Amino acid sequence: MEIGIIGAGNVGTAMAALLGAHGARVTVTARGARLARIRAEGVHLDDRGTPHHAAIAALPRLDAPQDAVFLCVKAQDLPEAVAANAAGIGPGTLVVPMVNGLPFWFDPASAELGAVLDPGGLLRARLDPAQVLGAVLLMTIRRDAAGRATSTNTPTLSLAPVAGDTDPGRGAGLMAVLNAAGIRASAPDDIREAVLVKLLANIATNPLSALTGCSLAQIGRDPGLRAAAFAVAGEFRAWAAAAGYALPSDRWLGDLLLDAGDFPTSMLQDARAGRVLELGAICRAPMGLARGAGLAMPCLAAILARLEAAPALPLPEAARAAALAGLPLPLAERT
Ligand SMILES: NC(=O)C1=CN([C@@H]2O[C@H](COP(=O)(O)OP(=O)(O)OC[C@H]3O[C@@H](n4cnc5c(N)ncnc54)[C@H](OP(=O)(O)O)[C@@H]3O)[C@@H](O)[C@H]2O)C=CC1
Ligand SMILES: CC(C)(CO)C(=O)C(=O)O
Structure with missing residues (x-):
């Protein structure tokens, strides 16, 4: 393959390091100095103390149809x-977008999502959902x-076809290659629900971390940051519930x-x-869906407004408290 x-x-x-080190035939694309370095040194991953190194093919862009493309x-940057x-x-290539946030394939009928995630329509035009x-x-x-x-x-990967009429077994061969490389790959019952569960973590933490410079554990330990993360999670969970998805609790997120x-x-x-x-994908697309369902996400909107107003990111530690002050937290999250 x-x-x-x-x-x-x-x-x-x-x-690339996990697959290449376990014998898969891998070609990676890279640009500039990164391309030169991969050609000279291969790719390296330290996975929880275990080193993986692979000398693999590296190109500025793929030049022949692959069996699978990650x-x-x-x-x-997906359209480009x-x-x-x-x-x-090619028509027979399996395409796996490894992105956080709401993916372009989540609801092909939603113009709101298309405008944010695939503005020129290139992904929908070039990729067959099957x-x-x-x-x-x-x-x-x-x-x-x-x-x-x-x-x-x-490394844990949930993987499944996105189109209802695709053979659910499509991708079984790829799954076997991934598992042989130590990537715990499996097919969830509902790939959209799996996306939303991961997005719960991303929407609650990524913007907050970019604003404040705090790591995940710092957000988990600091009462003010944790309250803000839980408030955003609550807003997102409310939309998900209205859309028919039950997402995990704040306790799950805190852990x-x-x-x-x-x-x-x-x-x-x-x-x-x-950068x-x-x-x-992580904030504006879900906010758009919530808005369409008549639900506001005021805490996330306030964090986004602060990100946009910040002279430089992340904010210096001295500016952190002021940036968090006055966020519209629900009563339950106020300390
Ligand atoms: N980091 C993490 O732990 C996790 C990240 N994710 C998600 O995975 C996705 C990838 O994230 P991550 O790997 O961290 O991102 P990085 O920024 O580390 O890597 C993105 C790569 O894409 C390349 N790139 C950008 N534009 C193009 C283009 N037009 N054509 C070809 N290559 C391009 C960049 O190259 P160049 O450097 O030349 O610009 C860079 O090498 C994101 O959606 C992220 O949220 C998911 C789980 C965990
Ligand atoms: C690790 C995690 C879940 C943090 O939200 C992530 O996916 C990211 O950093 O983008």
């Missing part, structure tokens, strides 16, 4: 990445200046924060590096 990995950031590097870019790698995606496997990745990954990745929890330790969320990593934040 030929596997293409588009994007050699945190997720792409970790996937899209390991930020959600807002798919267009640039069109030669690697070839897309929805994915939810549970992994905490970061990289050092040399591009070597470190991950601190068991996740403390278990994750001092991990800087992917959005905090972006804020520190001055575009993944706010469309």
Whole structure:
């Protein structure tokens, strides 16, 4: 099986190292200095103390159809990445967008989602829903200046077709390759519900971490930050309940924060590096759906307004308390 990995950031590097080190035929795409370094040194992952290294093919863009392609870019970069790698995606290629947030395939009929997640309609035009496997990745990954990745929890991937009429077994071969590489891959009963469960963690923590510079465990330990995270989670859960999904409790979220330790969320990593934040898929798309259902998300809206008004991100520690003051928390979350 030929596997293409588009994007050699945190997720792409970790996937390429695990798959490549376990004998899968992998080609990764990268740009500039990162491409040169992968060609010279391969890809490296330290997975909870176990090193994985693979010398794999690296190209600026895929040049031949693959059996499966993992899209390991930020959600807002998906259209450009798919267009640039069109030669690697044939009609028989399985396409796996490894993005956080609401994915473009979540509700193809929603114009509201399309406007945020696939503004030019390129993803819907180029990708047949029957070839897309929805994915939810549970992994905490970061990289050092040399591009070597470190991950601190068991790599766990939920994977399933997104179109109702696709053979649910499609992707079974890919699943076997992933499991052989130590990635715990399985098919959830409902891939959309799995997306929302992960999104509960992201929507509650990523913007808050980018604003304040705090890790997941810091958010879990600090009463003010935790209250804000739980307030956003409550707003999101209310929309999900109206849409027919029961999401896990604040207790689940609190445990996740403390278990994750001092991990800087992917959005905090972006804020520190001055990169575009993944706010469309993680915040604006769900807010749009909630708005459409007549539900407001005032605490999330206030955090977004503060992110937009911040002169630089994350805010210095001295400015943290002022940034959190006056957030519209429900009574239950006020300390
Ligand atoms: N970090 C984590 O622990 C986790 C992240 N996620 C999610 O996974 C997704 C990927 O995140 P992550 O790996 O952290 O992101 P990174 O920013 O680390 O990596 C993104 C990669 O995409 C490349 N890229 C950007 N635009 C394009 C393009 N147009 N064509 C080709 N390549 C492109 C970048 O290359 P360049 O550097 O050249 O710009 C970079 O290598 C996100 O949705 C994130 O939220 C999910 C679970 C955990
Ligand atoms: C680890 C986690 C769940 C944090 O919210 C994540 O997915 C991210 O950092 O983007």
